Amino acid sequence: METNLFREHERNSADFLKEILNKEGFRLTSQRQKILELFNAEGGEHHLCAEEIHQKLAEQGEKISVSTVYRALHVMVNLGLLQELELAEERKYYELRSPVLHQHHHLVCVHCGEVNEFEDAIITQVSGHETQERGFSLLNSQFTVYGICPRCQGRYIN
Amino acid sequence: METNLFREHERNSADFLKEILNKEGFRLTSQRQKILELFNAEGGEHHLCAEEIHQKLAEQGEKISVSTVYRALHVMVNLGLLQELELAEERKYYELRSPVLHQHHHLVCVHCGEVNEFEDAIITQVSGHETQERGFSLLNSQFTVYGICPRCQGRYIN
DNA sequence: GTTCCTGCAAAAGTTTTGCAAAAAT
DNA sequence: ATTTTTGCAAAACTTTTGCAGGAAC
Numbered sequence: 359m360e361t362n363l364f365r366e367h368e369r370n371s372a373d374f375l376k377e378i379l380n381k382e383g384f385r386l387t388s389q390r391q392k393i394l395e396l397f398n399a400e401g402g403e404h405h406l407c408a409e410e411i412h413q414k415l416a417e418q419g420e421k422i423s424v425s426t427v428y429r430a431l432h433v434m435v436n437l438g439l440l441q442e443l444e445l446a447e448e449r450k451y452y453e454l455r456s457p458v459l460h461q462h463h464h465l466v467c468v469h470c471g472e473v474n475e476f477e478d479a480i481i482t483q484v485s486g487h488e489t490q491e492r493g494f495s496l497l498n499s500q501f502t503v504y505g506i507c508p509r510c511q512g513r514y515i516n
Numbered sequence: 517m518e519t520n521l522f523r524e525h526e527r528n529s530a531d532f533l534k535e536i537l538n539k540e541g542f543r544l545t546s547q548r549q550k551i552l553e554l555f556n557a558e559g560g561e562h563h564l565c566a567e568e569i570h571q572k573l574a575e576q577g578e579k580i581s582v583s584t585v586y587r588a589l590h591v592m593v594n595l596g597l598l599q600e601l602e603l604a605e606e607r608k609y610y611e612l613r614s615p616v617l618h619q620h621h622h623l624v625c626v627h628c629g630e631v632n633e634f635e636d637a638i639i640t641q642v643s644g645h646e647t648q649e650r651g652f653s654l655l656n657s658q659f660t661v662y663g664i665c666p667r668c669q670g671r672y673i674n
Numbered sequence: 675g676t677t678c679c680t681g682c683a684a685a686a687g688t689t690t691t692g693c694a695a696a697a698a699t
Numbered sequence: 700a701t702t703t704t705t706g707c708a709a710a711a712c713t714t715t716t717g718c719a720g721g722a723a724c
Binding site: 538543544545546565567583586587607 | 687697
């Protein structure tokens with residue numbers, strides 16, 4: 359069961375991205391491709407912030423400026439490829455966008471920052487119910503649970 | 517049915533605040549009192565950011581610096597009096613903290629920024645379930661639904 | 675060829691911090 | 700009297716923007 363828009367087209371990821379971009383008058387650039395590849399790399403980080411993206415690409419020898427990263431992230435959010443997350447931190451994180459029905463949510467340890475993901479169809483139902491009741495259209499939802507993970511419970515919590 | 521920690525002690529709100537502060541080695545100051553009074557004022561804004569707090573207090577003739585507002589907000593979050601919200605905006609918002617069982621959540625119009633609140637016990641149940649399953653202790657949770665409100669649906673969405 | 679995109683550096687906006695004076699305990 | 704808190708100004712950090720050169724269409 360695939361849960362992200364991008365992986366479904368992995369074989370021709372560049373073509374797929376180009377199509378999506380061009381449809382809206384944007385252009386395919388190597389920088390945008392590299393950023394999306396980073397998100398798509400399996401086993402890697404799921405949640406990335408602009409600075410992390412910039413640094414990881416720099417480590418791979420890619421030349422890309424921070425402002426380009428920010429601009430690319432905005433474009434991809436607007437195209438529906440990425441979703442912006444508000445975790446416990448001061449900066450914004452991004453992840454590949456899941457279709458609403460397979461959306462996952464986050465359980466964050468406020469002590470060590472560990473992030474767990476989970477899915478729950480009820481959350482989607484509640485989103486649909488609340489939006490319908492007020493005549494809103496539903497775009498997406500974000501559910502974040504904060505707690506202290508088992509490892510950190512043993513330590514003194516400041 | 518009271519839903520916030522502060523209102524329960526409204527008659528002696530200053531004493532109540534002082535007690536909470538002193539218990540942790542903090543001191544009661546007029547600035548901290550004024551900030552909490554602002555949140556507690558009924559019919560007022562529920563969600564306030566640092567700059568709004570600073571401005572509203574200035575309008576009332578209170579002298580308080582922005583840095584004091586930030587410092588007071590941090591103290592009150594740590595004491596459990598306020599909760600930090602990550603709405604759709606670039607800055608952080610705060611509201612009086614509700615006991616977990618009566619927590620409310622937010623429905624945000626991404627176009628005009630209108631914020632609706634709602635309660636749903638199922639959200640609390642899911643929070644409890646997910647934390648227990650992974651051995652986390654539950655601190656709180658935040659559920660935000662993004663959509664477009666009825667008024668904005670008629671307009672062109674950029 | 676035209677339009678969009680990038681990189682750079684500078685700017686903007688929010689939040690934090692160092693320090694001396696003031697206030698709370 | 701001691702310790703915390705405040706206000707101010709400066710700094711730190713994330714994010715945005717203007718502009719000229721370069722790349723994609």
